[in-house]
Amino acid sequence: MVGKFISFEGPDGAGKTSVLRQIKADLENELGTEQVMYTREPGGNHISEQIRQVLFNPENTDMDGRTEALLFAAARRQHIVSEIVPALRAGQVILCDRYVDSSIAYQGAGRQLGEDAIWQMNQFAIDGLLPQLTVYLDIESEIGLRRIAEHRADQVNRLDKEKLSFHRTVRQAYLRLYHRYPERIKLVDASQPLAKVVADVRQTIHARFPDLFVEESKR
Template sequence: MLTGKLVTFEGPDGAGKTSALNAIVAQLQPQLGDRLVVTREPGGNQISEAIRNIILDRNNTAMDDRTEALLYAAARRQHIVQTIQPALDRGQLVLCDRYLDSSVAYQGAGREIGEQAVYDMNQFATKGLTADLTLYFDVDAAVGLNRIQQHRQNEINRLDVEALSFHHRVQAAYLQLLADHPERIKRIDASQPLEEVVTQAIQIMTTKLPTYMATEGGERE
């Protein structure tokens, strides 16, 4: 019986999620080939990428917090239906840059809508689809923001420019999620050099998804 797996990448802005994901894919691609699916939230398909542009546009200063939360959930719904679930049904390993925990942390805690309220609202979108494994890239909020300021000036979005207190609430919510879901969420010290971060991430994936990661061209569960 084929069972796909969903691995999500979470953490504060500038933690190195996307950098690590790209490096992990480069390492796993020769072994996993077309069993690997790489995607991101909000986005992953035409409709969700269009929603992404609305959410992240720095000109959309009038956006209500709950509108923002609903747009993320709408993008997630389309992403699941169009991309994630079909891949899981094919038995693929889906690596997703951000997922539900981001909504709980950013809209629930950052925007102060409430973590539980945002989680509950998202159940309508996900119909309960939960990540099999979540890699939490743990870095102090200020360090992450500093990395973005230093290296990614041209890509700063509407959430990156929030006050440091916003990003501290996000980080605290992530740490609470980590404490609440120790089996699903694994912490990686993302203050280390990228190479170390990637090694640690692959070690965790190997431990948690042995049938996927173990053998060349390997078996599936």
């Protein structure tokens, strides 16, 4: 498989959508639209998108934590088979909004199911497939939740509604992952202005894949 697999992670309100939108556009200008694939988790194909609707339905407040974790893993498996592996074989650059690190942070730490337990459970789903690069957009929980309230209050999902303590726990789990896997996970300060965050992400991607964002590296 000759493609490039880049995942994007971060607490709620880190601005992943805005950053990904710009990075996708820049890469499409550089490589052509057929060479870049944007996808997301949970989702990315019709089966996983149906699971996403169940997971994020604000009415499903009684969902058990293990059920939630298993549904994320199930959506991830179908996503890998239907989208990620074919794109890698086709030599595409994959920009994935969340992957297995999200489950470790949100279900393993946030739901207190155990970070190692969630990691082990997901081994069956991912079958050893990890991103070559994970861009972690870090932001303090208070700032992230404030952004959600100010800019997308009409799009709040079931996880967004969790207490501040939940989101703080999730962020701390992300930071542990960052320190545990420094070769794969690279941290970008998401509290900066959007243009600076995008520039830092471009630089991070170029450092791992020197054939991407070549002009940026000459500035």
